Amino acid sequence: MQTFVAALLNSLDLGILLFVIAVGLNIIFGVLNVINFAHGALYMLGAYCAYTAIGLLGLPFWLALVAAPLVVAAVAVVLERLMLHRIYDRSITDSLLLTFALLLIIDESVRWIWGTSIHIVDPPVGLRGTFTVFGAQHPVYSLFVMAMGVLVGVGLWLFFTRTRAGKVMRAAASDRKMSRLVGINVPLVFTGVFALGAGIAGLGGVVAAPMRAIGPAMGANIIVESFIVVVIGGLGSFPGAFLGALILGAIHGFGSRFLPDLNLVLPFIGMAVVLLLKPHGLMGRPAT
């Protein structure tokens, strides 16, 4: 029981952090038809902003939680206006190349600004320490991570279904020409979508900062995982990202525990099985 509960809790906090990263990836793909290779780098940028605010400037965690995603979103606006907006009408491979270049640029800039050493930040007071449930000990902070994941999920769902801005984004996603005809400023919407996706990645970075080593490797590690999530869940699908993230979380949480010899290949086995049975993912649609 204790072993099971520990693995379950672990699966959840892994899965929910992955969801936060993957959902931003999906929003950007869904609206802009861009597979954003630089997403992991933006997540890393969020974590480094958190380290700067909390570790270097001594600001409270909660301020960093708000400010860092805004900084990342602002960087995203610049990148979108300078480069990304030029390639929306081209094939998807061009966007892969460009965002891969962005990944290299952001990675090297981070190294240049913050150096190569590894940093840590502490969880905020009140979220430190552990709790025990069914004999399994687990960090309190992971409850906050789960809550943030749910908040991001519900918030985005409300945003896209209940607000004008969200509906405008969906309209621009489903038919760019028609949206333009009814007076929607499509380029502005696209900038906003990229900034939103990037901001969520940055938020993921801040949330991850107190439980992960902050170093140049963190972006590369998470992007592979998030791609597995969207492949399992389905590229562009909002509920797919949630489902895929929970599945991958469980693969890690339970797999590493009960099949440790296979931990390296299990995520890829999961991905391969899904690709064989449902080539577009559990809830996906074909890429255009």
Place this chain on the structure above:
Amino acid sequence: MTKLRAKPVLASVLGLGLAAAAPAQAQEPIEIGAIYILSGVVSTYGEFAQNGANLAVEEINENGGVLGRPLEITFEDSQLQAQTAIQAMRKLVYQDQVDVLMGLDSSGVATGVVPVVPELQTPFIITHAATPDATGKLCNEWTYRISVNINQNVKAAAIMADESGAQSWTTVGPDYAFGHQSWEFFQKYLSELNPEATFSGSPSFPSLGTEDFTPFINTVIDAQPDGVFLSIWGGDLVNFTRQATDLGFFEQDFEVIMSLGAATEVLHALGDQMPTGITVGTRYWYDGPENAVNDAFVKAYREAYGKVPSYNAQNAYAAVYAYKNAIEKAGSVDKAAIRKALSGMTFQAPMDEVHFRKGDNQAVVGPVYGVTAENPDEEIRKLEPMRIFDGASVTPPVSETGCKLGG
């Protein structure tokens, strides 16, 4: 690519007046080619090596160079790939015409590179990559290693493990050659010291770059061994340690040995979150060796870079001085003469007196292990008690290495 030649501008500006006082600047420089990981996720190791090597080059040039000639060092990026490293070495030797080579951060790169070194006919000192094969079954007469290899590191861990009295052991290590070999040698050496010792049949090998070690940590806690041997390193070890602290791992009743836990990049990252009372190892500890060379090195390194030197910085620093000694011993920069001079040479490095053993060209050096303790004077933990292992006590005999150089 970065080039460093200490104070050439100063020398030419001051010109004739100083020419007599600084004869080193007047001569054609001796060229060192260095290959390290200078980009990407673990480039912090390449940076340490650059710092150490540059410091040695500056010091030597300020003191008149070698044979009256200044040293000049050229760095190339291995990008952590054997093919890239091989190309970089060919470029350094054929195009830049370097006299000697040094470098390499990864065992995977080393196993690809070492067989190519004889083709280059240039002495090569490995300063980081720890695979036993580089001075074992892949050894050749041009390749030397100045740094502690896996056998030496793990032999010392096994001695510490034996003395702890713990009988049943398990491991958590990275899922590639280094983690698996470390565990294999740990079992071999500890069994020799303590035939009663038992080893878990289901050790944990999380992939390199794992962000969440919780399942592996819980596996160890549930198994309740007497001791756990950890070969995780770098950022992974930082992640592991923090997550393990949260789960009460360090308050359990078992011994904890981290074979690379005293690496300064890990201790700097963790600060006072590094648990006290656990046994950690490193390939050089700045506060360990009691000799004048080490005192001067640590002081100069702190002044230049504001931090204590890591093992990788010491290794690169020592390699430059090894070449200085070999060139002076040979009396020329002839490559074959330097190679012969290195073989069997002994010189004083910060870590210890370093002896390149004839037979496999491995330096007979030992790691440092100690118990973490609070340190009000530094940002990082200190080791107390601390033990510097004598190279001879942890280096396997040449006959066991698989190297067939003879001599």
